[in-house]
Amino acid sequence: MSELGSGTWPPAPIKTERLVLRESESRDRAAFVELFASPEVGTFIGGARPRDDLERAVPETPGRRPGFFVIERDGAMIGMVTLDRREERPGRARPEAGLTELGYLFLPQAWGHGYAAEACTAILDWFAGTLPGAPVVLTTQSANDRAMRLAEKLGFTEVERFEEFGAEQWFGEWTP
Numbered sequence: 614m615s616e617l618g619s620g621t622w623p624p625a626p627i628k629t630e631r632l633v634l635r636e637s638e639s640r641d642r643a644a645f646v647e648l649f650a651s652p653e654v655g656t657f658i659g660g661a662r663p664r665d666d667l668e669r670a671v672p673e674t675p676g677r678r679p680g681f682f683v684i685e686r687d688g689a690m691i692g693m694v695t696l697d698r699r700e701e702r703p704g705r706a707r708p709e710a711g712l713t714e715l716g717y718l719f720l721p722q723a724w725g726h727g728y729a730a731e732a733c734t735a736i737l738d739w740f741a742g743t744l745p746g747a748p749v750v751l752t753t754q755s756a757n758d759r760a761m762r763l764a765e766k767l768g769f770t771e772v773e774r775f776e777e778f779g780a781e782q783w784f785g786e787w788t789p
């Protein structure tokens with residue numbers, strides 16, 4: 614996102630107890646393909662993409678943009694966390710366009726260890742230090758139990774629920 618592009622991106626790799634949060638590199642490509650080809654990962658985000666398509670379409674170094682963190686554990690990518698500028702969505706009552714939105718996707722074998730929570734906590738801390746006072750929003754299908762539990766654990770509170778893509782969406786906000 615543009616605010617993160619002006620001198621604050623990329624940050625030096627952020628180290629947590631078990632993880633490294635860093636910019637993407639070409640060695641992450643195979644993990645990107647795994648992530649987007651995984652039916653489990655795709656359950657609440659529009660489904661998995663065919664592996665062949667991904668092998669053709671994923672660039673040599675995917676995810677190279679401000680706000681895009683690769684999450685590494687023991688030297689290998691296990692997931693990604695993103696901070697993106699939220700686009701205007703047709704039919705939405707709240708003027709949320711321009712706010713920063715958090716996203717998280719982890720490989721299924723990395724679920725259930727608290728890695729996503731550990732990574733997102735450190736990234737929200739970093740964001741609060743980079744753009745003090747700026748809120749962060751998050752949308753997830755309310756049926757996505759794991760994503761909902763994580764949002765709650767991180768301190769997001771519900772603003773509203775709405776229908777989109779044929780499902781109920783949960784929209785929450787976090788303030789530092």
Ligand SMILES: CC(C)(COP(=O)(O)OP(=O)(O)OC[C@H]1O[C@@H](n2cnc3c(N)ncnc32)[C@H](O)[C@@H]1OP(=O)(O)O)[C@@H](O)C(=O)NCCC(=O)NCCS
Pocket residue numbers: 653654655657658716717718719720723724725726727728729730731752753754757759760762763766
């Ligand atoms: C959403 C997602 C990132 C959540 O991953 P997760 O591993 O469940 O999340 P957390 O990091 O909070 O881990 C919590 C789990 O780790 C367990 N855990 C184990 N060791 C732990 C530790 N040391 N510290 C904290 N939690 C630990 C917790 O008990 C909890 O398990 P439970 O859910 O069975 O109760 C993951 O399910 C995912 O990538 N889903 C697909 C993509 C997606 O839908 N993203 C959201 C789009 S809006």
